[in-house]
Amino acid sequence: METGRSIAPFRWTAFPLLFLPSIAFSAETKDFSPPSLNPHPKETLHVTVSFDRPEDGKRYAIVMKALYQNQQSECGYVEPGWNRRFIYPKATYDIPNMSRNSRVAVFDIYLDRYKRDTCNWELAKPQVRVRDADSGTDVVVFWGMRESLSAGTEYRAICPFRRSDHALRCFSNEEKVPDTTFYSDIPDSRRIPITIRVSADSAPLHSPLPSHFSKSVEPMPSDAAPIARPAGSNNQ
Numbered sequence: 001m002e003t004g005r006s007i008a009p010f011r012w013t014a015f016p017l018l019f020l021p022s023i024a025f026s027a028e029t030k031d032f033s034p035p036s037l038n039p040h041p042k043e044t045l046h047v048t049v050s051f052d053r054p055e056d057g058k059r060y061a062i063v064m065k066a067l068y069q070n071q072q073s074e075c076g077y078v079e080p081g082w083n084r085r086f087i088y089p090k091a092t093y094d095i096p097n098m099s100r101n102s103r104v105a106v107f108d109i110y111l112d113r114y115k116r117d118t119c120n121w122e123l124a125k126p127q128v129r130v131r132d133a134d135s136g137t138d139v140v141v142f143w144g145m146r147e148s149l150s151a152g153t154e155y156r157a158i159c160p161f162r163r164s165d166h167a168l169r170c171f172s173n174e175e176k177v178p179d180t181t182f183y184s185d186i187p188d189s190r191r192i193p194i195t196i197r198v199s200a201d202s203a204p205l206h207s208p209l210p211s212h213f214s215k216s217v218e219p220m221p222s223d224a225a226p227i228a229r230p231a232g233s234n235n236q
Contacts (some may be wrong), residue, residue, distance in 0.1 A: 032088075034089075034091060035114040035120055036114070037114060038114060041110040041111075042203075043110065044108050045107075045108070045123075045126070045198060046202050047106075047109060047197070048199070049105045049194060049196050051104075053192075060131060060133065061105075061130075061133055062097065062131075063094075063128070063138065064094070064107045064129075067125045067127070068091060068122065068124060069088060069090030069121060070088060070090075070119050071211040074118075074119070075118075075119035076089065088212070095108075122206060122209060126149070128143055128144070135161075139159040139160070139168040140167070140170065142169060142170065142171075143155050146208075148198075150198065152199075152200040152202075153197075154195065154197050154198075155195070156194070157170040157173065158170060158192070158194075159193075161186070161192065162190065170194070
């Protein structure tokens with residue numbers, strides 16, 4: 001019996017000790033500071049965002065941001081504990097508007113903004129917002145995926161503004177603004193049409209880097225032939 005009493009404390013104290021190396025390894029921290037800026041960037045997306053009605057430029061403004069990141073497994077680490085999130089370097093930056101014309105905003109988004117041999121940060125997604133200068137309210141444009149960033153592409157949207165605590169978004173011409181109570185009381189003067197154009201002389205996008213999230217196990221295809229069931233069978 002004495003032996004039994006001595007074994008139990010040993011097990012409880014040994015249990016966390018066995019896991020200390022793995023916890024310390026999982027808790028590895030990495031330098032997530034941005035890479036050095038490329039002193040001579042050449043690969044540029046030239047993007048213009050214009051108000052279709054010139055008078056809208058007097059009250060509203062275009063804001064551009066860009067997310068840069070690196071999701072490669074070797075550039076991040078898995079968070080310790082039960083959550084096990086993959087932590088990777090990323091940051092969102094304001095892109096300056098180079099236009100003095102209130103109707104048209106002009107942005108240069110660099111694909112080669114950063115320069116590092118390993119774990120370089122790549123452009124993940126730009127984001128456009130339309131801002132009401134009077135209220136400070138932003139409406140987010142659903143634009144910025146790879147297919148919308150090819151040279152020569154054009155995107156049109158309507159951005160409805162209303163007083164609301166809810167997040168607001170723009171709607172492409174194909175979607176249309178929903179005919180619901182939430183939007184029906186917004187006058188045409190507060191439905192702001194915009195056009196986003198990626199210049200034909202813009203640089204082609206980089207090929208996507210291998211991502212930690214793309215390594216998920218996919219289901220194996222089944223080669224088995226379907227089982228024939230007798231006519232009238234109720235088996236599902």
